[in-house]
Amino acid sequence: LKKFSLCFRELGYGRNCPIYDGGLNQFISPFWIQRNLIFDIEIYEYNIQYYVRPYKYRWYNDINSSREHPTKSTQLTIKYVYSRESPFILFNQIKRILNVTQIYHLNIEQQISNERLMQIIHLLPNLISINIYSLEFYREISFLNQGYPTTSALEHAKQIKYVYLGTASTIKDIYFLMSFCPQMEYLSVECIENMNIQLFLKDIVKEINQKHYDYLHSLCIFIRTADDQMIKQLNEMIYDEKLLLDYTIHRQSYNIYLKWK
Helix, strand or coil, X not given: CCCCCEEEEECCCCXXXXXXXXXXXXXXXXXXXXXXEEEEEEEECCEEEEEEEECCCXXXXXXXXXXXXXXXXCEEEEEECCCCCCHHHHHHHHHHHHCCCCCCEEEEEXXXXXXXXXXXXXXXXXXXEEEEEEECCCCCCCCCCCCCCHHHHHHHHCCCCEEEEEEECCHHHHHHHHHHCCCCCEEEEEECCCCXXXXXXXXXXXXXXXXXXXXXXXXXXXXXXXXXXXXXXXXXXXXXXXXXXXXXXXXECCXXXXXXX
């Protein structure tokens, strides 16, 4: 047997989570780990799908070249939930999943508000990475709002090392993620078309310097117009304006990688 994949579906859970008996999750046992098989979960509408499947390359492997431990590779993917439904349906689904396993990587494949993102992370204390399709129109959040699960969300977000934003519509999206995940080490962003990449990069680096995000030392920007001339212009801008001192910048296809010490 060279290929193996297993899927188990729980249909319709959300409003009422079934009681889990608390038994050991057999799918993260040494039997599966030795065979390079990992445990992943997906939420689609009211359904939860559990997978056992081979480990595959993930976006954060760009910066983390060392292989992560299989017991900390479990990823929750929120593929689609009804935006007009009560958020507590999704929260109950996540709580149900946490009865089975811990989640270390979060992948959200639909647009989400910063408030809802914070509410989700409030439930997930062990996250290492988050991958977000896009943030809804940015709105300032009062971190002092009574009744909002701010303290836990902010504490949990401090554990996040790798952040990916699929579509950056405004620079404020980036600022929010950097402030929300102050100990991130790697930020990957996909720019919208016609964005001024020089101004965009300058604003990000200035924000990093001014707010002293000391953990962040790697940035990846995906832009479809990337070429060698763009790298030259960005390099000149960083040097002339003394934005960074000890850094490297290079391009791989449409990805621009900037690293600094």
